[in-house]
Amino acid sequence: MQLNINGQLRDFAEPMTISQLLQQLELAPERVVIEHNNEILTAEAHNKQLQDGDSLELIQFVGGG
Amino acid sequence: MKIYLNEQPEIIAATLSLFELRQQKKPGADLLIVNGYPTDADQSLKEDDRVVLIQRGEQPTAEDLQHLMMARHTPGVHEKIKNSCVGIAGVGGLGSNIAIALSRVGVGKLILVDFDMVEPSNLNRQQYFIDQIGLPKVEAMKENLLRINPGVEISTHHQRVTAENLTQLFSSVDVLVEAFDAAEQKALLARNFLSKVTDKPLVAASGMAGFEPSNSIQTQKIGDRLYLCGDGTTAAGPGRGLMAPRVGIAAHHQANAVLRLLLGEEPN
Incomplete structure (x- = not known):
């Protein structure tokens, strides 16, 4: 399965959900905002199944303000 | 000719200069702002210019304050x-x-x-x-x-x-x-x-x-x-x-x- 993540094409062997992708990329889901095929996802939508060719923007927030 | 004096429309003689305007409206003004920028020099005025006359140290009324603050912004902002x-x-x-x-x-x-x-x-x-x-x-x-x-x-x-x-x-x-x-x-x-x-x-x-x-x-x-x-x-x-x-x-x-x-x- 090929995904476009933040503008880069990456290959993944297994089909997976968005939560599983975050786990694999070692990103804390509560600090990440995900745009999936041009749609911003709510936390509940993180169990969505990813499809070959999907496009994702993973926006990772760091603390401070 | 129409200009804006302290953000209010004002009809003035087309030949009136900045200093003449000050003389008429607020002789004590020591800060002159034309179209968002302070100036020390006299100059001719043109249609739709925005002029603000300020006397330093004077407490403005609440109504004037907004106009005076906005005078340093780019006109129209x-x-x-x-x-x-x-x-x-x-x-x-x-x-x-x-x-x-x-x-x-x-x-x-x-x-x-x-x-x-x-x-x-x-x-x-x-x-x-x-x-x-x-x-x-x-x-x-x-x-x-x-x-x-x-x-x-x-x-x-x-x-x-x-x-x-x-x-x-x-x-x-x-x-x-x-x-x-x-x-x-x-x-x-x-x-x-x-x-x-x-x-x-x-x-x-x-x-x-x-x-x-x-x-x-x-x-x-x-x-x-x-x-x-x-x-x-x-x-x-x-x-x-x-x-x-x-x-x-x-x-x-x-x-x-x-x-x-x-x-x-x-x-x-």
Whole structure:
């Protein structure tokens, strides 16, 4: 399965959900905002199944303000 | 010929010079601003010029104050933003600086939301004073903003922003600013605002701790209405604190992004 993540094409062997992708990329889901095929996802939508060719923007927030 | 004197339309003789106008209207004026820029020299005036005559040290009436403050803006800016409403989620290091910049520039209405109180450690970067320690930040900020510009309408909410209440708190904004401290709160606000409110831009910030170079802080656009200011990586943590200069830089990136959006310009 090929995904476009933040503008880069990456290959993944297994089909997976968005939560599983975050786990694999070692990103804390509560600090990440995900745009999936041009749609911003709510936390509940993180169990969505990813499809070959999907496009994702993973926006990772760091603390401070 | 029509000009604007202290932002009010005024018909004057076409031949009247700046100094002659001062002589007629306010002989004691020692600060002359023409089209947003101060000048010492006499000059001829033309149709639609904006002239402000100020006597230094004189306390203006509340009505005149707004005009005098707006005199230093680029002409036309004030008209476009005075009817706008900006929500600021969090009035700490980022939000307090943003609120002040937007008040000085004359945004018509601000909605401030924060659950926190002013405490001593805030004073290293946040726009509060020692005698405000212990006050809810939103109340202290309202007090400070009204001392700067009494013409801004300020609505305050001393509470935590949640996924459930944010659409109601910020239903009337033209632009929302994310100005929280915790990464989880930042992401929660962005995720929920962008998925539930479908037509308003969000100006958020991530990465402004420490004393890394100023120019590493940038404004970038993500998707069609998220603007993210900061370097994206320098988290606050042990060994890397939050300090006034760099937090201020990120805050003013956000404030300028808001101003540009209100003026119909792309922020980056």
